Amino acid sequence: MLSVANCKEDNIMNRRIQSLEKRVETIKRELAQLGDLRPGSLSKQYNVCGNPTCKCKASPPKKHGPYYQLSSTRKGKSRSKFVRKEEVAAVRAQLKNYAKLRKLTERWIDLAEDLAILRLEKDRQR
DSSP: OOOHHHHHHHHHHHHHHHHHHHHHHHHHHHHHHOOOOOOSEEEEEEEOOSOTTSGGGSSSOOOEEEEEEEEEEETTEEEEEEEOGGGHHHHHHHHHHHHHHHHHHHHHHHHHHHHHHHHHHHHHHO
16 A cells, blocks of 8 residues: 555656656657758858969958858768858758757757656656
8 A cells, every 4th residue: 555655756756757758748849840950060261362463362361252161070971061152041040950959859868868767766666
């Protein structure tokens, strides 16, 4: 027979489990709403050409650019790609979505670990 203290403890544990499950469901919904994503970082660069009479060789120099470059490493392979100026906003949004994906999955893993511990503890009490 369960004592009053055990019953209260069981209710508290059930509420904690339900709370964690709700938080996991919220994360799943947020993940489902993410748009296009891609890993990496975007940098802005200015270049100097080989023409000795070009404005980029003047004092002070007026370098060519900006040029945008996307760099990433995936599966051990580094990639670098120039991005058109008109595509920069879309690429930034994709990078932001990827960062959010990483953050949400890390939070999900933390919650899943807490849930696993609580469920094992609850089974142990039975």
